[in-house]
Amino acid sequence: MRETLRRLLRQRKAAVGGTLLLGFLLVALVGPWFVMDPTELMGQPHQPPSSAHWFGTTGQGQDVLAQTVVGARETLAIGFAVGALVTLVGALVGITAGYLGRRVDDALTLTTNIFLVIPGLPLAIVLGAYLPSGPFRMVVVLTFAGWAWNARVFRAEALALRGRDFVAAAVVAGESHARIITRELLPNMASLVASSFIGNTLYAVGAQVGLEFLGLGDVGAVTWGTNLYWAGNDAALLTRSWWIFVPTGICIALVGFSLTLLSSAIDELTNPSLRAPPKAPKAAVMRAVATPAQEAAAPGALLSVRDLCIEYMTQAGPSRVVDQVSLDIAPGEVFGLAGESGSGKSTLGYALLRLLPSSAAITQGSIVFDGTDVTALSPEALRAFRWSRVSMVFQSAMSALNPVLTLGEQFHDTLAAHGGASRASSYARGRELLAMVGLKPELVNAWPHQLSGGMRQRVGIALALALEPRLVVMDEPTTALDVVVQKELLQRVLELKERLGFAVLFITHDLPLLLALSDRVGILQAGKLVEVDTAQRLRTDARHPYTRLLLSSFPHLGATDTQAPTPDVLEQAASALKPPLAALPGGRR
Amino acid sequence: MSPPLLEASRLNRSFPVGGFLSHARRKVLTDVSFSLERGEILALVGESGSGKSTLARLLARLDTPDSGDILLSGENVLAREGRSASLAYRGRVQMVFQDPFASLNPVHTVAYHLERSLVRHGRARGVELTRKVHALLESVGLTPAEQLAKRYPHELSGGQRQRVAVARALAVEPDVIIADEPTSMLDVSTRRGVLQLLKGLTRERGIGILFITHDLASARHLADRVLVLYAGSVVETGRTSDVLQAPRHPYTRLLLSAVPDGADFLRTPLPARVATAPPPPLGCAFAPRCPHADVRCHEALPPFHLPAAEHHVRCHLESSKGVPDDAAVSS
Ligand SMILES: Nc1ncnc2c1ncn2[C@@H]1O[C@H](COP(=O)(O)OP(=O)(O)OP(=O)(O)O)[C@@H](O)[C@H]1O
Ligand code: SF4
Ligand SMILES: [Mg+2]
Numbered sequence: 001m002r003e004t005l006r007r008l009l010r011q012r013k014a015a016v017g018g019t020l021l022l023g024f025l026l027v028a029l030v031g032p033w034f035v036m037d038p039t040e041l042m043g044q045p046h047q048p049p050s051s052a053h054w055f056g057t058t059g060q061g062q063d064v065l066a067q068t069v070v071g072a073r074e075t076l077a078i079g080f081a082v083g084a085l086v087t088l089v090g091a092l093v094g095i096t097a098g099y100l101g102r103r104v105d106d107a108l109t110l111t112t113n114i115f116l117v118i119p120g121l122p123l124a125i126v127l128g129a130y131l132p133s134g135p136f137r138m139v140v141v142l143t144f145a146g147w148a149w150n151a152r153v154f155r156a157e158a159l160a161l162r163g164r165d166f167v168a169a170a171v172v173a174g175e176s177h178a179r180i181i182t183r184e185l186l187p188n189m190a191s192l193v194a195s196s197f198i199g200n201t202l203y204a205v206g207a208q209v210g211l212e213f214l215g216l217g218d219v220g221a222v223t224w225g226t227n228l229y230w231a232g233n234d235a236a237l238l239t240r241s242w243w244i245f246v247p248t249g250i251c252i253a254l255v256g257f258s259l260t261l262l263s264s265a266i267d268e269l270t271n272p273s274l275r276a277p278p279k280a281p282k283a284a285v286m287r288a289v290a291t292p293a294q295e296a297a298a299p300g301a302l303l304s305v306r307d308l309c310i311e312y313m314t315q316a317g318p319s320r321v322v323d324q325v326s327l328d329i330a331p332g333e334v335f336g337l338a339g340e341s342g343s344g345k346s347t348l349g350y351a352l353l354r355l356l357p358s359s360a361a362i363t364q365g366s367i368v369f370d371g372t373d374v375t376a377l378s379p380e381a382l383r384a385f386r387w388s389r390v391s392m393v394f395q396s397a398m399s400a401l402n403p404v405l406t407l408g409e410q411f412h413d414t415l416a417a418h419g420g421a422s423r424a425s426s427y428a429r430g431r432e433l434l435a436m437v438g439l440k441p442e443l444v445n446a447w448p449h450q451l452s453g454g455m456r457q458r459v460g461i462a463l464a465l466a467l468e469p470r471l472v473v474m475d476e477p478t479t480a481l482d483v484v485v486q487k488e489l490l491q492r493v494l495e496l497k498e499r500l501g502f503a504v505l506f507i508t509h510d511l512p513l514l515l516a517l518s519d520r521v522g523i524l525q526a527g528k529l530v531e532v533d534t535a536q537r538l539r540t541d542a543r544h545p546y547t548r549l550l551l552s553s554f555p556h557l558g559a560t561d562t563q564a565p566t567p568d569v570l571e572q573a574a575s576a577l578k579p580p581l582a583a584l585p586g587g588r589r
Numbered sequence: 590m591s592p593p594l595l596e597a598s599r600l601n602r603s604f605p606v607g608g609f610l611s612h613a614r615r616k617v618l619t620d621v622s623f624s625l626e627r628g629e630i631l632a633l634v635g636e637s638g639s640g641k642s643t644l645a646r647l648l649a650r651l652d653t654p655d656s657g658d659i660l661l662s663g664e665n666v667l668a669r670e671g672r673s674a675s676l677a678y679r680g681r682v683q684m685v686f687q688d689p690f691a692s693l694n695p696v697h698t699v700a701y702h703l704e705r706s707l708v709r710h711g712r713a714r715g716v717e718l719t720r721k722v723h724a725l726l727e728s729v730g731l732t733p734a735e736q737l738a739k740r741y742p743h744e745l746s747g748g749q750r751q752r753v754a755v756a757r758a759l760a761v762e763p764d765v766i767i768a769d770e771p772t773s774m775l776d777v778s779t780r781r782g783v784l785q786l787l788k789g790l791t792r793e794r795g796i797g798i799l800f801i802t803h804d805l806a807s808a809r810h811l812a813d814r815v816l817v818l819y820a821g822s823v824v825e826t827g828r829t830s831d832v833l834q835a836p837r838h839p840y841t842r843l844l845l846s847a848v849p850d851g852a853d854f855l856r857t858p859l860p861a862r863v864a865t866a867p868p869p870p871l872g873c874a875f876a877p878r879c880p881h882a883d884v885r886c887h888e889a890l891p892p893f894h895l896p897a898a899e900h901h902v903r904c905h906l907e908s909s910k911g912v913p914d915d916a917a918v919s920s
Pocket of ligand 1: 617636640641642643803
């Protein structure tokens with residue numbers, strides 16, 4: 001919480017908005033003691049600014065400065081009061097509806113929706129006619145007209161949070177509904193409460209000024225809205241007495257501006273994706289300095305990675321996620337890459353296609369694919385290179401498939417981007433590819449959402465093979481699948497590999513799986529490749545302690561299982577080689 | 590003989606499908622029965638969508654079955670308490686969730702989570718509270734406890750969070766813990782520690798654990814008995830050694846053959862067919878994929894057979910080998 005406040009202050013938007021608003025609050029609070037009486041006729045009407053009346057006088061002869069300053073008090077008081085009330089009522093109704101669900105939700109949501117469809121403000125004005133005139137009436141009218149929209153926002157948020165396990169865990173722990181709403185749900189909505197409050201205050205100031213300007217407020221009071229109302233009545237525009245309405249207008253604009261700044265600052269703070277990402281380290285420059293004498297690519301290798309380093313820019317400075325990795329993949333080979341979450345497996349895989357996010361950069365080393373230096377490809381060359389030479393299958397097939405296009409269209413997109421195939425020939429090829437991965441060819445006309453997870457992953461593989469690449473990078477393609485589906489899929493991949501002769505870089509944390517699948521396996525720990533060997537040898541005599549730790553972490557099905565490693569072996573391996581906590585935003589899945 | 594610690598009897602649950610005004614419902618659990626003894630670990634295995642989590646939520650009373658009974662020490666709790674569970678039930682049956690990144694509230698400290706459980710169930714109060722929190726953290730291997738108690742969930746690793754979740758369940762001194770895939774979101778090197786911790790609990794405190802997993806290898810190491818769920822029905826259950834070493838139901842065999850274990854696991858073919866038809870409405874749900882399916886399987890629901898002591902198999906293939914024994918499970 002304190003950290004959040006500190007970050008809020010460091011932000012420029014928040015600082016400017018907050019200072020402005022504080023200034024106005026100060027004026028509203030103490031200003032009225034320093035100015036003249038705003039209702040008394042202090043001088044001649046329609047006088048321009050002078051030393052006696054700094055902002056001039058109104059059409060009646062009151063002091064404009066006094067009116068502006070005194071008007072701030074009631075305007076802001078009503079604004080904040082309505083902001084708080086609307087937020088409170090909206091939050092209570094919305095959270096209760098969203099959390100309790102069922103009939104309570106039905107009833108409250110119906111009420112909310114009725115309020116949303118009837119024009120709230122006119123109704124509130126009519127009802128307001130029965131209340132005694134004054135600031136209280138304005139507060140009631142504006143709250144009445146404004147809470148429903150807020151209730152909707154809070155209900156949606158409560159619905160999203162209600163499904164989270166920590167709420168279920170609190171229920172299992174025996175907490176009461178009231179406590180879950182106030183102690184578990186509300187604190188998680190702190191930022192929503194804050195930004196709603198600011199937004200509602202903005203609404204309240206605006207609506208209030210509007211109503212008063214139309215003469216629907218208490219015309220006897222001194223507020224910014226009534227100031228404008230009287231300016232209009234006294235023909236300030238006709239007489240070109242700009243000084244009567246300009247100061248109030250500027251004040252309203254500035255308050256609106258500061259509130260907008262604050263609410264956007266809060267949004268940015270709570271939604272990191274709106275923040276400008278830190279710039280990636282300058283790749284080209286650093287490579288020039290840092291490249292050590294390069295070993296030649298191994299003869300006959302399809303892919304040669306040498307001394308590859310990849311860094312992410314994070315809030316805490318650059319963080320090296322792939323650290324001097326060198327590996328070779330032969331044509332037609334299955335190379336397995338194993339490592340725990342945050343070890344840099346996926347980053348390495350993405351780098352082979354130069355698909356890194358903008359905050360990451362290759363700072364050192366080379367990737368040579370079949371004689372081409374991938375790190376040096378121009379954007380056009382890269383586009384031609386990707387997918388036709390090296391392609392990728394992603395962990396979540398849904399992220400690779402476009403949900404609004406049929407499978408046929410996606411095949412066409414991919415094929416057309418590399419050599420302009422006609423739609424008919426793309427569909428034909430799509431059918432062929434689908435059959436190849438064991439799906440019905442008719443599925444070219446299906447949409448992604450009609451497929452199961454295993455089927456989508458097959459489509460992902462079919463797409464990856466569309467241009468007959470020589471290397472396919474597979475990033476945890478089966479992690480989200482059941483074991484039976486996983487085995488079906490992997491058997492199909494091996495079969496296709498035999499037939500088409502592509503090489504595979506298979507990335508997963510599942511070491512037993514990798515050992516069964518791969519020819520050679522590399523173990524990645526905290527960005528470093530700590531051991532590379534044939535699957536055969538790793539299974540029986542792994543040398544690196546981390547590899548042994550990983551191997552011993554998987555229980556076996558067979559009766560000939562080795563016993564659990566003694567705790568000190570585990571500790572030794574773990575403490576000697578603590579993987580650093582990856583400082584990546586959303587680094588964990 | 591004293592009644593089992595926790596017993597489920599013919600639990601059914603279906604969810605409405607289709608939109609507003611549609612009365613269509615999809616059956617997720619069908620007549621699920623089992624029992625859990627004190628100090629025992631029962632593994633619940635099955636593919637994704639087979640209804641494992643739904644069953645866990647029913648037992649944790651986060652959800653209510655359409656029909657069926659839950660008996661805690663022989664007492665029918667649903668009949669007595671209705672929809673919302675009593676504090677006494679919560680004090681005896683606890684749950685550990687799959688995702689430790691979601692099951693702890695990000696705005697509260699580790700200590701807060703544990704204190705609430707302790708206070709709510711009257712297990713400690715006042716000065717004793719802090720001491721108890723530290724003792725709990727130490728009992729799940731989180732040291733130094735004073736320091737870890739002050740942390741927020743985001744300052745812990747996945748394995749540490751899951752230990753906190755276990756400690757919270759332990760705080761109320763329960764008799765039963767329902768653990769829904771407690772290690773599937775953890776890194777492999779931390780998994781084993783959490784599993785050992787659970788195993789220790791049954792030994793030291795006699796807690797009964799329902800361990801939900803899709804990882805048969807873990808189940809083999811941890812569980813005393815195994816319950817195999819397919820499409821919402823129990824298809825095989827028995828002692829771990831019987832079920833996993835001599836599986837009898839074709840689906841259990843399929844599951845076992847798909848476990849990535851050994852050098853040639855990818856070379857052995859899967860003992861299943863590609864489903865070409867939906868499951869028959871009356872017969873065995875596995876029939877479209879079963880390599881042994883025959884006419885019987887499409888026409889009649891197979892009864893439970895009892896090929897060995899405590900070993901129940903729901904498959905027509907067994908009818909020639911054993912005695913049909915539906916009564917034994919539904920009693
Ligand atoms: N509240 C709900 N409304 C509708 N359908 C549901 C609901 N909860 C679960 N289901 C459905 O019930 C089926 C069983 O779900 P459940 O979560 O129990 O499966 P599971 O065995 O735990 O799977 P996994 O291994 O993926 O966790 C699924 O098809 C799911 O879509
Ligand atoms: S009942 Fe028939 S279809 Fe079902 S598992 Fe047994 S043999 Fe297969
Ligand atoms: Mg589940």
